[in-house]
Amino acid sequence: MSLPKRIIRETERLISDPVPGITAVPHSDNLRYFDVTIQGPESSPYENGKFKLELFLPDEYPMVAPKVRFLTKIYHPNIDRLGRICLDVLKNNWSPALQIRTILLSIQALLSSPNPDDPLANEVAEEWKNNNVHAIATAKEWTEKYAN
């Protein structure tokens, strides 16, 4: 099956005009599979971290959301230990007008502002709410340990 023109255009733009702090490179053998890196946003516990993600565009894309998963371990209330991300635009708030770059920007924004009230990793969320200082320290520690 040939690659839809939209995916070609998006890939070209991701490479020619990348989003600051984000890279996305398609696999040469499967152009629907991207290796993504996201820089931890400044003044967040993930600062200076370089997080690896995988992004896959299903056949129905753009009518369904891309599948995105963190490959780097991360301490975050909305990301579980398998790297799955709890983000509305990846689930029922997906719109075909969104793109790979907008999704990656949303994930970067999620790193800046975790939402422990809608958790995916319950223990992390509890810690985040009850012992915020400790949670942020752990997040920093994990960033140094795993995201380099």
Place this chain on the structure above:
Amino acid sequence: MSSSSVDRSPASTVSPGKQPRNSADSRNLDNHEAEGFDVTGDDPDLYIDVRSLTYTVKYDHLVCPICQQPFLNPYTTICGHTFCRACIMQAIRSPMGSKCPLDRTPLFYEERLERPQNSGHYSRHRSSSTSLERLEDSSSADDSPSRENEIFPAPIIISNITDDLKVRCMNNARGCEWVGPRWQIKLHLLKHCGYTRFVCGKTGIDGKICTKLCERRFMERKSEDDSEDGDGNEEADSDSGNDSTDYGCPHIEYPCPKCEQMVSQIDQEWHLKHECPKNMVVCHGCNFEFSMKLFETHEKYCEKIHVKCPGAKFGCSWRGSRDILKDVHLPECIFVKLSEYLEKQETRMDNLSHENSFLKSELSTILDSVIQGRLTNLGFPLDLEEVPRGGVTDSVLGSMEEDYAQLISDFEKLRLNAQRAKRALTELEVSKQMISGLAADNLQIKEEMSSQRLALNSIRQQLQFILMDRRRLNTTLTRLGSGTNLVNEDLPEPKLNNKL
């Protein structure tokens, strides 16, 4: 639109002209042709993939947010966003549901029976040649009680603009240089493009109908002696040319006139240039014979071949064999020595001219806005301060003259207004008089009415009095008839009468 703003998609980066072919596979050319458009079925309209077109112009604001391509049969939502019809229809049927993909406004849409006239918005009048997709217009039927659709055809101008965008021929990779408006692509591919492939359909050497694909330019060629270029498409329509047996199947192979290898009409040209070992050319420098396929490499290295001086583009007119160039001319050529500097100058000039054109366009937009500002400010003092141009006194005088003319026109306007006001005033006076006359009449009528009322009252009293009288008469009459005992009863009656 400058050529620098041309959108580059991967298809356009494929170099035009013949794709390099693997010589081992030259027999199976059909499988190794460059990408292009083939007519393989009965109804080519259905499989011309307009979405795969490459555009040669910028189309920034004419892009469907879903497919990221210029609109194809654009539809607009009530929230004002425009999409391709196919895209928005697919989107509202996707898990996201009937919402605008851009702002999530709930959208009502119901597929309805086709109606040429559209009562809800506007009917579509598009010539069949501009509609690239099968249109199944859904129009809100006026007799149906249901809601009006909230997704409807976009203004026609949008489809006209997008249909007019310039595209490259789909056979660009095979060598077609055609660039034209999008609405013409179908006509071009099916009727004119020499690189569109059709099923050959001619009788081959074994008497069977050839089913291979063949580019139009080979099918229309009358004989091998005809001109070699494939652009001779003046013969309008080659309905796979099944009526002309004398053309012969272009796939029939015959021995190459030079090397005896079997070639067909289609690959002969390529064979002679890149493959044939016996297609000899004489190098005009060293006078040795080479086969064509080796000549290109030889041309690059032959010491004797005549070449131009590398400084030719700056004006050096020297020409000579390569070895003399190297040993004699290069060390003394002033253009070559200056070339570094000249090239730098050239790039600088390029940059400057780019900048200049950019500035010019900016200036024109500014001028436009200034002109627009003046138009909307007519009759009011200008907010913009004009920069004096040229001599100061001249411009001051000019502006004074302008002001004067403006004043005169203003004055004229005011005078007209005053006249109009005067006329209105006299009219008012007249109506005022009329009103006071009416008021007087009214008073008179009132007085008359009250006197009438008085008269009426007195008449009523008289009537009552008369009635009483009659009654008394009646009672006296009865009394006279029955006896004279009831005198007392007469007494209250006059009292009652007084009350009345």
